[in-house]
Amino acid sequence: MEGDESRSEIISAELEEGISISIQATPLGGQELVGALPGPRAFKEVTDTVESLARAMVGTLKKVKPRTATVEFGLQIGVESGKLTALLVKGTGNANLKITLEWGEISDSTDEIITGEAE
Numbered sequence: 001m002e003g004d005e006s007r008s009e010i011i012s013a014e015l016e017e018g019i020s021i022s023i024q025a026t027p028l029g030g031q032e033l034v035g036a037l038p039g040p041r042a043f044k045e046v047t048d049t050v051e052s053l054a055r056a057m058v059g060t061l062k063k064v065k066p067r068t069a070t071v072e073f074g075l076q077i078g079v080e081s082g083k084l085t086a087l088l089v090k091g092t093g094n095a096n097l098k099i100t101l102e103w104g105e106i107s108d109s110t111d112e113i114i115t116g117e118a119e
Contacts (some may be wrong), residue, residue, distance in 0.1 A: 012040035013084060024096060028080040040083045045079060046097075049086035054101055061103060062117075071101045 008026045015021065020040055057071050074095025075086040089095050 011079065013046075014040040023084070025077045025079045025084065026087075028078040028085065030100040041079070041082070043084065046075070046085045046086045049075070051097060052098075057101060058103070067104075069103045072099070074098050088093050103107050 008024045008085065010022050011025050013021050013023045023043075039112050053073065057069075061069050072090045075097040076089045076094055077096045078085045086097075
């Protein structure tokens with residue numbers, strides 16, 4: 001994704017509460033004019049990706065049972081076929097979103113995280 005900053009565009013996205021935000025997004029799959037598409041994109045596609053990644057990490061952490069764990073990853077926002085998509089990026093320097101998930105002890109019996117936070 002190096003050099004994609006020159007291809008990125010500022011587009012409108014809508015949160016579930018109906019709040020609009022502006023996002024720097026990179027067109028994927030050719031010369032798609034993302035700014036020319038009508039209306040804001042649903043940001044839920046990005047948050048669903050974050051949720052799925054977090055669930056996958058919890059599953060792995062339950063298997064290895066560390067006392068504490070921190071997972072950090074960066075997401076770059078792209079647009080493909082008119083929809084927002086989240087791309088995992090190497091390092092957080094190119095990321096639109098830097099996400100840090102921290103866990104304390106993970107309970108096997110209740111499938112709940114006893115302590116946890118996300119930023």
